[in-house]
Amino acid sequence: MKAITFAALFALLATNTFAAAEADFVLASDCPPGFQNVAQRCQWRSPYLLYESLQNSGVGGLKTAMPKVRDGFSPQQIDLGRYLFFDPILSGNQTQACASCHQPHLGFSDGQARSTGANGTRLNRSTPSLWNVAFMQRFFWDGRAHDLEIQMQGPLYDPKEMAATPAQLLQRLNDSENYRRLFREAFPQMENRIELDQLYQALAAFESSLVSLNSRYDWYAHGYAQALSANEIEGMNVFRSFVARCAECHTPPLFSNQQIAVIGVPTPSDLPFDIGAEAISKEKTQRGGFKVPSLRNISKTAPYMHAGQFNNLRDTVQFYTKGRGHAVPADQQLTLHWHIWEPNLSEQEIDRLVDFLQTLTDESFMPRVPEQLPSGLAPIYQMPSQQ
Known part of the structure; x- marks a missing residue:
């Protein structure tokens, strides 16, 4: 990588030739x-x-390498x-797609406090963003999956x-002449039939391409001092300070340390207490614990927290300054993260x-x-004006 210059990298980032003729x-x-x-x-x-790992630059360091990429x-x-991501062929009743909950213009989230599933079912947790999942090592709010292929089988x-069911998806995809041809193109070693592993790999490939690392913060981190205003730099310094301690969990440049944290957010009035990661690890210390989300594109993904407890960023930030454990239910004994003070x-x-x-x-x-899908179904996607 030492031979790669910033000029060459930015020229590469500015290139967008990723297009396919959809008519055929x-x-x-x-x-x-x-x-x-x-x-x-790719x-x-x-x-x-070009940068060193976090170990050599301290928490919140600007010129810090990203985690290992997939x-x-x-x-x-x-x-x-x-194509598959937007295709309702992947849902049981063919009315939902991955993009139903992971809507591009909403930060690949859905703008709801808690997700809506099959037949209008209201789920108990919010939809996480998919930006930069190529750098993530654990998935779901409780961290129970460690690769995208396992994660996607959940929803x-x-x-x-x-x-949907595995048999249902295999039959539908193999009944589609378009999809059989496209899978053979994407997987040249494929034999006669599409297999589930190929479906999972194609979806993982697309999701891993969703990279968001060209924000004004990134310009500043790469040395363009005018990218941020005086107020924004002041906010960055608060974020990185040992008073606010935001960067110790939301560690730049991914803005997540990918760990489970128990922070004691309030429980929505219509839900029972969510034990979070304890259900997976069986560790009492992880009761009420959830994966630290990345803050990339956070302005696009309201409402916030694992069940949409806060409607805006200011209320979310204010939660952390109201005092340790102030929102923990009286009947719950939680091991709050030591950064929550x-x-x-x-x-x-x-x-x-x-x-x-x-x-x-x-x-x-x-x-x-x-605009069109190989299945012949209409793509699932809501334009911003339709919200």
Whole structure:
């Protein structure tokens, strides 16, 4: 990587030739922006590759490397995954797609406090963003999955979510002449039939291409001092301070340390207490614990927390300054994360933190929503004006 210059990297990031002719469903032969085609494998490229790991730069350091990335998919696999992501063929009643909950213009979330599943079922947790999942090592709010292929099988087959079955998906995809041809193009070693592993890999390929690392914060981190205003820099300094301690869990540049944290958020009045990660680990210390989410594109993903407890960023930030354990139900004994204390931030400091969080927005590599699908069904996607 030492031979790669910033000029070359930014030129690569500015290139967007990732397009396919949808009329006859020809898969893309170019990698999406932010990736370089190396022997027909898309490898992530960014100025962050020039930096050292977090171990050498301290918490919140600007010139810090990203965690290990998952890349190396072919352009065709990524583009096939794009079609599948918006296709309701993957749901039991063919009215939902991955994009029903992971809507691109809402930060690949859905704008709801808690997700809506099959037949209008209201779920107990909110939809996490998919931006930068290529750098994540655990998935779901309780951290129970450790790769995208395992994660996606949860919503696909959960009767409360997309409510499909493996046999159903195999039959539908193999009955589609378009999909059989596209899967053979994306997986040249494929034999006669589409297999579930190929479906999971194509979806993982597309989701891993959703990279958001070109925000104004990133410009500042790479050395462009004018990228942030004085108020935003003040907010960044509060974020990184040992008073607020935001960066110790929401560690730049991913803005998540990917750990489970018990912070004691209030329980929605219509829900029982959610034990979170304790259900998976069986550890009492993780009761009420949830994965620390990335703050990338956080301004797009309201409401906030695992069940949408807060409607806006200011209320979310204010929660942390109201005092350790102030929202924990009286009947619950929780082992709160030691970073959750009483920072006593001023109103101005809270305002500046919100200013800074809004600098983490970057949708410059937004994928193109298909106008037609190989299945012949209509793509599932709500335009912003329809919200």
